[in-house]
Amino acid sequence: MAKELxxxxxxAENYSQWYNxxxxxxxxxxxxxxxxxxxxxxxxxxxxxKMQAELDRMFKETGVQNAYFPLLIPKSFLSxxxxxxxxxxxxxxxxxxxxxxxxxDGNSVVVDPEARLEEELxxxxxxxxxxxxxxxNWIHSYRxxxxxxxxxxxxxxxxxxxxxFLRTSEFLWQEGHTAHATREEAxxxxxxxxxxxxxxxxxxxxxxxxxxxxxxxxxxxxxxDTYTIEAMMQDGKALQSGTSHFLGxxxxxxxxxxxxxxxxxxxxxxxxxxxxxxxxxxALIMTHSDDNGLVLPPKLAPIQVxxxxxxxxxxxxxxxxxxxxxxxxxxxKKGISVKYDDSDNKRPGFKFADYELKxxxxxxxxxxxxxxxxxxxxxxxxTLEKETxxxxxxxxxxxxxxxxxxxxxxxxxxxxxxxHVYECxxxxxxxxRVKDGGFFLCHWDGxxxxxxxxxxxxxxxxxxxxxxYEQTPGVDMVSGKPAKHRVIIARSY
Amino acid sequence: MAKELxxxxxxAENYSQWYNxxxxxxxxxxxxxxxxxxxxxxxxxxxxxKMQAELDRMFKETGVQNAYFPLLIPKSFLSxxxxxxxxxxxxxxxxxxxxxxxxxDGNSVVVDPEARLEEELxxxxxxxxxxxxxxxNWIHSYRxxxxxxxxxxxxxxxxxxxxxFLRTSEFLWQEGHTAHATREEAxxxxxxxxxxxxxxxxxxxxxxxxxxxxxxxxxxxxxxDTYTIEAMMQDGKALQSGTSHFLGxxxxxxxxxxxxxxxxxxxxxxxxxxxxxxxxxxALIMTHSDDNGLVLPPKLAPIQVxxxxxxxxxxxxxxxxxxxxxxxxxxxKKGISVKYDDSDNKRPGFKFADYELKxxxxxxxxxxxxxxxxxxxxxxxxTLEKETxxxxxxxxxxxxxxxxxxxxxxxxxxxxxxxHVYECxxxxxxxxRVKDGGFFLCHWDGxxxxxxxxxxxxxxxxxxxxxxYEQTPGVDMVSGKPAKHRVIIARSY
Numbered sequence: 007m008a009k010e011l012x013x014x015x016x017x018a019e020n021y022s023q024w025y026n027x028x029x030x031x032x033x034x035x036x037x038x039x040x041x042x043x044x045x046x047x048x049x050x051x052x053x054x055x056k057m058q059a060e061l062d063r064m065f066k067e068t069g070v071q072n073a074y075f076p077l078l079i080p081k082s083f084l085s086x087x088x089x090x091x092x093x094x095x096x097x098x099x100x101x102x103x104x105x106x107x108x109x110x111d112g113n114s115v116v117v118d119p120e121a122r123l124e125e126e127l128x129x130x131x132x133x134x135x136x137x138x139x140x141x142x143n144w145i146h147s148y149r150x151x152x153x154x155x156x157x158x159x160x161x162x163x164x165x166x167x168x169x170x171f172l173r174t175s176e177f178l179w180q181e182g183h184t185a186h187a188t189r190e191e192a193x194x195x196x197x198x199x200x201x202x203x204x205x206x207x208x209x210x211x212x213x214x215x216x217x218x219x220x221x222x223x224x225x226x227x228x229x230x231d232t233y234t235i236e237a238m239m240q241d242g243k244a245l246q247s248g249t250s251h252f253l254g255x256x257x258x259x260x261x262x263x264x265x266x267x268x269x270x271x272x273x274x275x276x277x278x279x280x281x282x283x284x285x286x287x288x289a290l291i292m293t294h295s296d297d298n299g300l301v302l303p304p305k306l307a308p309i310q311v312x313x314x315x316x317x318x319x320x321x322x323x324x325x326x327x328x329x330x331x332x333x334x335x336x337x338x339k340k341g342i343s344v345k346y347d348d349s350d351n352k353r354p355g356f357k358f359a360d361y362e363l364k365x366x367x368x369x370x371x372x373x374x375x376x377x378x379x380x381x382x383x384x385x386x387x388x389t390l391e392k393e394t395x396x397x398x399x400x401x402x403x404x405x406x407x408x409x410x411x412x413x414x415x416x417x418x419x420x421x422x423x424x425x426h427v428y429e430c431x432x433x434x435x436x437x438x439r440v441k442d443g444g445f446f447l448c449h450w451d452g453x454x455x456x457x458x459x460x461x462x463x464x465x466x467x468x469x470x471x472x473x474x475y476e477q478t479p480g481v482d483m484v485s486g487k488p489a490k491h492r493v494i495i496a497r498s499y
Numbered sequence: 500m501a502k503e504l505x506x507x508x509x510x511a512e513n514y515s516q517w518y519n520x521x522x523x524x525x526x527x528x529x530x531x532x533x534x535x536x537x538x539x540x541x542x543x544x545x546x547x548x549k550m551q552a553e554l555d556r557m558f559k560e561t562g563v564q565n566a567y568f569p570l571l572i573p574k575s576f577l578s579x580x581x582x583x584x585x586x587x588x589x590x591x592x593x594x595x596x597x598x599x600x601x602x603x604d605g606n607s608v609v610v611d612p613e614a615r616l617e618e619e620l621x622x623x624x625x626x627x628x629x630x631x632x633x634x635x636n637w638i639h640s641y642r643x644x645x646x647x648x649x650x651x652x653x654x655x656x657x658x659x660x661x662x663x664f665l666r667t668s669e670f671l672w673q674e675g676h677t678a679h680a681t682r683e684e685a686x687x688x689x690x691x692x693x694x695x696x697x698x699x700x701x702x703x704x705x706x707x708x709x710x711x712x713x714x715x716x717x718x719x720x721x722x723x724d725t726y727t728i729e730a731m732m733q734d735g736k737a738l739q740s741g742t743s744h745f746l747g748x749x750x751x752x753x754x755x756x757x758x759x760x761x762x763x764x765x766x767x768x769x770x771x772x773x774x775x776x777x778x779x780x781x782a783l784i785m786t787h788s789d790d791n792g793l794v795l796p797p798k799l800a801p802i803q804v805x806x807x808x809x810x811x812x813x814x815x816x817x818x819x820x821x822x823x824x825x826x827x828x829x830x831x832k833k834g835i836s837v838k839y840d841d842s843d844n845k846r847p848g849f850k851f852a853d854y855e856l857k858x859x860x861x862x863x864x865x866x867x868x869x870x871x872x873x874x875x876x877x878x879x880x881x882t883l884e885k886e887t888x889x890x891x892x893x894x895x896x897x898x899x900x901x902x903x904x905x906x907x908x909x910x911x912x913x914x915x916x917x918x919h920v921y922e923c924x925x926x927x928x929x930x931x932r933v934k935d936g937g938f939f940l941c942h943w944d945g946x947x948x949x950x951x952x953x954x955x956x957x958x959x960x961x962x963x964x965x966x967x968y969e970q971t972p973g974v975d976m977v978s979g980k981p982a983k984h985r986v987i988i989a990r991s992y
Contacts, residue, residue: 038568039569039633040571040620040629043569043571044569045567045568047566048566051566052565071541071544072541072548073540073541074671075531076531076532076669077536077570077622078533078655078669081608084599084608085607091608095598095599095600096599099594099596099597099620100595100598101592101593101595102593102594102595102596103593103595104591104593104657105589105593106574106584106591107588107589113578114574114575114578115588117593117619129594136531136533140531140532140538160570160653162571164597
């Protein structure tokens with residue numbers, strides 16, 4: 007067994023350590039020399055590229071166009087929207103100078119005090135302010151609306167406690183920013199993009215999500231409503247995986263963006279914004295992976311099928327390779343990404359463990375005996391089941407198996423999630439049980455006080471008011487006051 | 500004629516103004532609120548996306564993988580490579596603080612003096628330092644080599660004089676960073692990537708380029724050799740369009756990156772880096788466009804074919820649309836991007852001018868008369884030639900026409916370039932003629948003094964020692980000293 011694999015912490019021992027270990031051992035990412043910022047290694051980045059390609063296609067199908075807005079935002083822009091600045095000022099990286107000069111001893115560089123900026127610039131934590139300042143020039147009439155732009159970029163939020171992919175000072179994301187003529191259209195857009203995220207999470211990532219709306223406390227800074235998709239990790243904690251915000255006219259008012267309506271009267275523009283980030287890679291890892299390493303959904307796996315020849319002698323290797331080449335060609339024609347690993351400096355056992363660690367969904371192995379028997383060995387990563395099947399028709403077999411793996415890991419994750427969603431009406435019981443994870447459906451009186459008390463007592467937070475749940479009024483389990491509906495409460499990342 | 504078009508400055512009047520006008524009027528980009536930083540608008544960004552897709556494919560075909568390294572670089576990293584810091588310290592945006600707080604009057608935010616970073620961070624002007632600091636952990640043995648990573652990202656160089664796409668404080672680019680076991684392999688890699696750039700410039704952008712090697716003065720800061728592709732704009736000025744650097748062991752030594760060779764002895768790693776940026780969009784615009792607007796090469800045009808129905812009455816419009824739909828489907832099946840513009844709030848004449856301004860390579864127009872006659876009108880943007888052709892087989896016709904347009908604009912640009920490359924042996928003549936643009940092939944004695952004098956006298960610089968030019972020794976036209984070869988001297992952007 008490969009050394010790397012032996013050293014992977016077991017989930018049951020220490021879930022958090024398992025996650026950190028896995029990221030390093032599977033070559034996804036590592037800490038950089040800059041506090042809280044990670045290096046995304048080629049294998050991790052390949053997953054992100056697959057995610058980007060699908061999401062980008064889905065956005066464009068709704069009429070969204072990509073654009074690019076500046077990295078640096080004048081400090082004064084942040085202050086224009088009162089809630090927005092409250093939310094982000096505490097974690098802004100600030101550019102104050104534009105030049106370095108040699109130190110006196112000539113051995114290093116120091117900030118040149120003469121190159122101080124007149125106004126400090128913020129490294130964007132999100133781009134509503136600079137984008138709405140730009141939209142002011144692009145929007146004049148109802149004919150200019152809707153305006154729907156997205157950008158793929160890096161953002162920075164100076165976080166005190168960071169974890170790879172889940173919370174880093176710099177992260178990669180996409181941020182969509184749309185402008186509309188009516189409140190209804192903007193609300194519909196925010197909800198539509200949430201559905202795009204949910205579709206992507208479930209049908210590509212194989213991560214089941216609950217859709218809902220955030221409480222006021224948990225809203226995006228400057229939004230009237232924040233919609234969210236919440237996924238459950240294998241330790242029962244929630245991971246907010248994507249958010250879509252109905253921003254009302256807040257940013258239009260702050261940046262004075264109006265349009266002439268059909269009656270030629272000026273009105274403020276209605277806005278949305280929505281984003282998902284490299285955090286999705288964290289969700290992917292924590293939902294499916296196991297003590298042997300990553301489990302990747304076939305639709306997002308950089309390598310979908312790995313093929314390993316089993317041969318001690320060069321002539322055996324050649325015979326196996328000759329047999330396999332047409333299969334590789336056939337699989338690639340089907341759009342399946344195949345890696346043929348005939349490197350001779352590692353043993354098959356090492357390769358097996360390594361590709362398990364890397365989460366390759368399907369592994370094929372073939373030796374001289376298989377050629378004689380007309381067979382090939384197939385291993386599926388999700389269940390680790392191995393079988394020997396007929397070599398004839400193996401490409402179709404693998405193609406179907408990939409669909410099956412994708413489906414199976416989704417069902418498995420959904421089953422786990424569903425088994426860990428509980429209705430709960432008793433606060434003492436809640437406090438005890440929430441320690442072990444899970445989503446708790448509880449009546450909430452709608453007050454910030456109750457929300458704060460729950461958080462203080464249990465570290466759990468209100469994740470959302472779920473959409474797909476038949477709601478009945480009841481009694482808040484904490485305050486005893488009347489409650490309109492149940493919310494999902496959970497500990498979270 | 501559309502208002503926007505009428506206002507486009509003519510090239511002959513003011514080439515520089517024409518360029519700036521065109522960028523704004525064709526909706527490519529605009530200045531942002533942040534000095535020297537631009538907003539890339541959807542139409543401009545769509546060109547960049549097309550460029551990225553092709554280049555990314557070409558890089559990956561050579562075995563390069565994408566990754567992502569941090570935006571912010573510790574200030575001390577810059578000092579490690581002596582030449583590198585000299586080249587970049589004067590244009591670095593510096594992050595000094597990580598938090599803002601409310602001002603005393605509560606109406607704005609100010610930098611929180613208590614949130615000062617222990618060590619200032621630089622917004623990356625290029626990533627050699629942080630990447631080689633990372634490679635130190637990735638490279639141990641000759642088996643880890645070659646290591647070939649690329650990243651698509653934003654970088655920042657605080658430029659005093661900026662122009663959209665050509666020179667902006669923030670720009671988008673890709674930077675490849677490779678590590679090799681031998682000098683020969685690294686040199687070959689640097690040259691191979693230059694060939695990839697030249698291939699992309701000529702076969703996708705339709706921009707002819709001269710390949711060559713830079714003089715020591717013009718080298719990338721920290722490189723042993725900088726290879727370049729130089730394009731000629733329509734005013735005869737040179738535009739450096741992509742560079743590939745052989746970095747020797749400079750960064751490996753600065754960051755202590757060694758590997759054990761096959762004899763188990765430690766050696767420093769050999770390096771290259773190479774990059775192209777959104778500057779390529781500037782090259783594209785300035786090479787092909789004319790007084791009517793953009794001329795885009797079909798292979799990179801976001802819209803390759805626009806189809807405009809000519810109809811005054813709704814029933815005419817319907818008849819034309821019905822006729823055209825199968826053609827649109829057929830073109831799209833061929834992988835051609837088609838826009839069918841049947842909007843009824845703009846007249847055909849306005850649309851014609853607008854798509855000319857936007858550089859759409861082929862325009863089709865069809866009216867009731869055409870239906871009767873079994874014809875359709877075709878306009879090619881490069882020559883503005885219009886003809887009425889048979890409707891039958893129009894999809895194949897258009898497909899061939901796109902190939903022809905791509906070829907024609909390349910040939911036209913090459914002809915222009917070739918007509919403006921001169922051998923010159925007399926400095927007085929050179930000084931007179933270089934004002935009008937063009938590339939001058941002149942003998943150079945290889946000294947910095949001569950190079951500096953030429954620049955001072957004429958603003959022209961040595962662009963490169965060209966590869967594809969039969970060299971004979973001669974006499975430096977400035978110093979009269981012996982010269983080994985001719986170099987290309989030109990004014991440049």
